[in-house]
Amino acid sequence: MKTKSIILSWVCLLTLSVILSSFIDKKTPHSSKTEEYAIVDVMDNGKKKFIRVTKDDEASTEIEWKREKTDDRDDYRPILKVLNQLNEQGYEMLNCSLAYESSAQGNGGNPRQTYFMVRKIK
Numbered sequence: 688m689k690t691k692s693i694i695l696s697w698v699c700l701l702t703l704s705v706i707l708s709s710f711i712d713k714k715t716p717h718s719s720k721t722e723e724y725a726i727v728d729v730m731d732n733g734k735k736k737f738i739r740v741t742k743d744d745e746a747s748t749e750i751e752w753k754r755e756k757t758d759d760r761d762d763y764r765p766i767l768k769v770l771n772q773l774n775e776q777g778y779e780m781l782n783c784s785l786a787y788e789s790s791a792q793g794n795g796g797n798p799r800q801t802y803f804m805v806r807k808i809k
Contacts, residue, residue, distance in 0.1 A: 722805050725778050729766055729800040738769055770802060778804035 728739040741747040752765040770780075782803040788796040 720808060723778075723808055724781075725773050725804040725806070727766070727769055727773070727802040727804070729802075731797050731799070738766060740769060740773075742773075766800070770804075773804055777806040779806070781805045 723743040725740065725742045728737075728741070730737045730739070736752050738750045738752055739747050740750075750765070750769075780802065784801050786799050786801075788799060
């Protein structure tokens, strides 16, 4: 009689554990990335102008560039060239912003443009 009750207890525990384990989410957390990001930062510090490109986990690269005057307007082709290169690599524009750094003279400061880009990965 004792063995019947032990066997019955084990069967009940086993059945209960199977039922409870069916409620557990068996999916492992999705740890792989689905997107990569790039930031193009354009800084104008008077005579020196820089384009800094940061892609995902890579180290930033910085390019000094000179704007050329054409018909009394500035030439932004170096910025467009960098943005087009990133677009060819699969990045798309996510957001962009223009800000002016504060200056002690109160003249508005130097402009700074930032472009945020995203690329879907498989």
